[in-house]
Amino acid sequence: MANQVDALYIYLLVVAGFMTALIFLTILVLAIKYRRVHGREAQQIEGSLILEITWSVIPFFVMLTFFIWGAVIYFRERTPPADATEVYVVAKQWMWKIEHAEGQSEINELHVPIGQNTKLIMTSQDVIHSFFVPAFRIKQDVLPGRYTTAWFKATKPGHYHLFCAEYCGTMHSGMGGDIVVMEPQEYAQWMAGTAVAPLRETGKQLFSALGCATCHRFDVQGRGPNLVGVYNKPVLLEDGRTVIADENYVRESILNPTAKIVNGFKPVMPTFQGLVSEEQLNALVAYVKSLAQPPPGTAGLQSQPATFPAQTEKMQVQ
Ligand SMILES: [Cu+2]
Numbered sequence: 001m002a003n004q005v006d007a008l009y010i011y012l013l014v015v016a017g018f019m020t021a022l023i024f025l026t027i028l029v030l031a032i033k034y035r036r037v038h039g040r041e042a043q044q045i046e047g048s049l050i051l052e053i054t055w056s057v058i059p060f061f062v063m064l065t066f067f068i069w070g071a072v073i074y075f076r077e078r079t080p081p082a083d084a085t086e087v088y089v090v091a092k093q094w095m096w097k098i099e100h101a102e103g104q105s106e107i108n109e110l111h112v113p114i115g116q117n118t119k120l121i122m123t124s125q126d127v128i129h130s131f132f133v134p135a136f137r138i139k140q141d142v143l144p145g146r147y148t149t150a151w152f153k154a155t156k157p158g159h160y161h162l163f164c165a166e167y168c169g170t171m172h173s174g175m176g177g178d179i180v181v182m183e184p185q186e187y188a189q190w191m192a193g194t195a196v197a198p199l200r201e202t203g204k205q206l207f208s209a210l211g212c213a214t215c216h217r218f219d220v221q222g223r224g225p226n227l228v229g230v231y232n233k234p235v236l237l238e239d240g241r242t243v244i245a246d247e248n249y250v251r252e253s254i255l256n257p258t259a260k261i262v263n264g265f266k267p268v269m270p271t272f273q274g275l276v277s278e279e280q281l282n283a284l285v286a287y288v289k290s291l292a293q294p295p296p297g298t299a300g301l302q303s304q305p306a307t308f309p310a311q312t313e314k315m316q317v318q
Contacts, residue, residue, distance in 0.1 A: 001152070004073050005137040011069070015062060077138070080151035084119035087112075088199070088282040091122065091129035091142045094171035096162065099282060103196035108177035110162070112154055113187035119151045121247055121285075125278050132165035133179055139165055147247045154181040203287025206280055210272065224269060225262050231292030236263040250288050251281060 087110065088099040099105045112118050122131055124144040131150060132139040140150035154160075164175035182190065207213055215224035231250065234242045238261040243249060252259050254276070257269035276284065 080119040081117045084117035089122040090278045092125040094175040111180045113184040130166035132163040135160040199286040200290040203283035231289045
């Protein structure tokens with residue numbers, strides 16, 4: 001996004017510079033032209049409607065260009081491309097813990113290949129932090145108790161500073177790191193360096209270890225909804241509302257199940273607040289997301305409660 005953000009920034013500077021010059025030059029010229037001259041008398045002049053409309057309407061449209069251009073960039077920055085690779089970020093006093101979907105984890109470092117759209121799914125274990133990479137022109141607050149997201153596509157290999165941009169305690173100034181942008185083949189080597197289980201696999205194990213699988217079944221309708229194909233789809237709730245099952249929804253379903261009850265189900269799911277760490281939560285979320293590859297056309301409001309046709313279930317059975 002850097003080029004786009006900078007272009008807008010330069011445009012703002014140019015417009016502001018032009019207006020400043022215009023105003024001050026006018027003051028100067030008029031001050032000299034109408035300076036006190038012996039024998040000249042001040043006259044009363046009526047206002048000019050045309051002039052007033054002109055100097056209101058033209059700046060209005062100039063301001064609108066700020067707004068529209070800014071909004072376009074904002075929406076681009078807020079909307080990760082669908083093909084983005086997901087990386088989970090857990091901030092804590094005072095470090096950044098990064099988990100790749102493939103299972104690699106690192107501290108205060110994030111390795112990415114050039115040209116890859118990377119979506120960051122971030123949360124904090126304690127206080128508010130902020131993920132700031134000046135070179136990428138991205139800055140996003142990282143909050144305890146929920147996910148916030150940001151995305152970028154690195155275009156040049158190198159090391160880029162990562163800062164915490166929200167004062168978070170004694171060692172705040174030391175809470176930094178490096179985004180390491182590599183050539184794709186270099187990155188593949190780095191990835192292959194350690195053999196680890198993908199995040200969704202860790203999540204799958206937790207799913208049975210924590211007993212989720214006793215209620216959320218894939219073969220028969222259990223006490224909880226079948227989670228296949230739930231992610232990123234609308235869910236009809238008990239109270240008639242419809243919400244999109246995004247990362248925050250899945251997260252909330254695990255930590256605070258009674259906050260949103262799925263239509264047609266009883267609020268029997270226990271809370272896992274305090275029983276799972278942020279990292280385990282991310283793994284569970286990654287697992288639930290990995291279940292969401294329904295055949296096109298089957299998902300949607302009609303298929304509530306979240307049960308899917310038998311063939312979908314078979315495809316996904318463990
Ligand atoms: Cu911080």
